[in-house]
Amino acid sequence: MLTIFLNIGITVAQIIGGLISGSLSLLSDALHNFTDVISLIISYSASKFSKKKATLKYTFGYKRAEIIAAFINASTLIVVAFILIYHSIERFINPQVIESTLVIYMSILAILGNGFSVILLLKDRKQNMNITSAFEHLFTDMMASVAVLIGGVLMKYYQIYWVDSVLTFAIAIYLIIVGYKLFKDSFNVLMLFTPNAVEIKEIVERIDNFDHVKKMHHVHVWQLNEEETHLEAEIDFDKDLKLSEFEVILEKIEKLLNEDYAINHVTIQPEFEKDDDKNLIVQD
Structure with missing residues (x-):
């Protein structure tokens, strides 16, 4: 003022x-x-x-x-x-x-x-x-x-x-x-562009190496503002996981994204043998 x-x-x-x-x-x-x-x-x-x-x-x-x-x-x-x-x-x-x-x-x-x-x-x-x-x-x-x-x-x-x-x-x-x-x-x-500091391909490669993760796809990363970076994605799993098993993997994913890429809001949709587009980037 x-x-x-x-x-x-x-x-x-x-x-x-x-x-x-x-x-x-x-x-x-x-x-x-x-x-x-x-x-x-x-x-x-x-x-x-x-x-x-x-x-x-x-x-x-x-x-x-x-x-x-x-x-x-x-x-x-x-x-x-x-x-x-x-x-x-x-x-x-x-x-x-x-x-x-x-x-x-x-x-x-x-x-x-x-x-x-x-x-x-x-x-x-x-x-x-x-x-x-x-x-x-x-x-x-x-x-x-x-x-x-x-x-x-x-x-x-x-x-x-x-x-x-x-x-x-x-x-x-x-x-x-x-x-x-x-x-x-x-x-x-x-415009919801991916932040410059975030490498989506690198993130996907690392998460694909997690236990039971078959393929991470349909990824979006954007900034709501300067304090909040969001990621949403779908992950195919190699077996029909229990919810408690998925929660363990989700915690590891959230920790990786937060500590290494400053992504602090994560939404993952778990899938098993779902017939959908498996491309890394999917135009909604």
């Missing part, structure tokens, strides 16, 4: 300063700060929603709220970046005289505000994609403000006004680089 209010103040100040000074880089920084405010509100809301308990209607609760927030935030980073690239090229072709003193003061204000916000989220930045997305927004904006400050100094003392456009372009490229990775990671989770 504190970082939200800080960034609202910075955004308003930079918009006023950018309009008065005529600095595109300051306005682009303000636009980026505005996306920070939106992303922080989304992240804050998602964090609250993710803690809601599951119900009969929402059996998973809202555990994916933070992944959705990360996806939205990453998308806004990329969209804003392309808007900035367009305007930076336009301004480079038609450079304008800029009130650099105001640019310097506003960029210092933004550095202090965003720097404090970064410190507030520093400890929890690796907690999940949601916090990471908020942190990346704030950190990139702080670095952008440093670039704007440098540009302001160059414009004030050396009258190099084209640097305003170059800095805006550089900020945009950096936003694309940061946003793309976060976009890709959150997209993979939302």
Whole structure:
């Protein structure tokens, strides 16, 4: 909440300063700060929603709220970046005289505000994609403000006004680089793709070597969120096991998957002489 209010103040100040000074880089920084405010509100809301308990209607609760927030935030980073690239090229072709003193003061204000916000989220930045997305927004904006400050100094003392456009372009490229990775990671989770650290073939080979296991097939592995990785599969057994015998094997499977692959939710369907598709991956 504190970082939200800080960034609202910075955004308003930079918009006023950018309009008065005529600095595109300051306005682009303000636009980026505005996306920070939106992303922080989304992240804050998602964090609250993710803690809601599951119900009969929402059996998973809202555990994916933070992944959705990360996806939205990453998308806004990329969209804003392309808007900035367009305007930076336009301004480079038609450079304008800029009130650099105001640019310097506003960029210092933004550095202090965003720097404090970064410190507030520093400890929890690796907690999940949601916090990471908020942190990346704030950190990139702080670095952008440093670039704007440098540009302001160059414009004030050396009258190099084209640097305003170059800095805006550089900020945009950096936003694309940061946003793309976060976009890709959150997209993979939302699409139920197999986590990169999980090798399905390796898992199947190891479980197929368990006593009485004939063949593991019809496997799905996905992330519900960053804390929960699920696996479901069907296993053919070489004899008609008692339920108690199956439970012993299941415990070994769960231990292997949890300790070696960080898979903490396992659903196995036991089968004996069932006539079905025995392929490793089956399109449902």
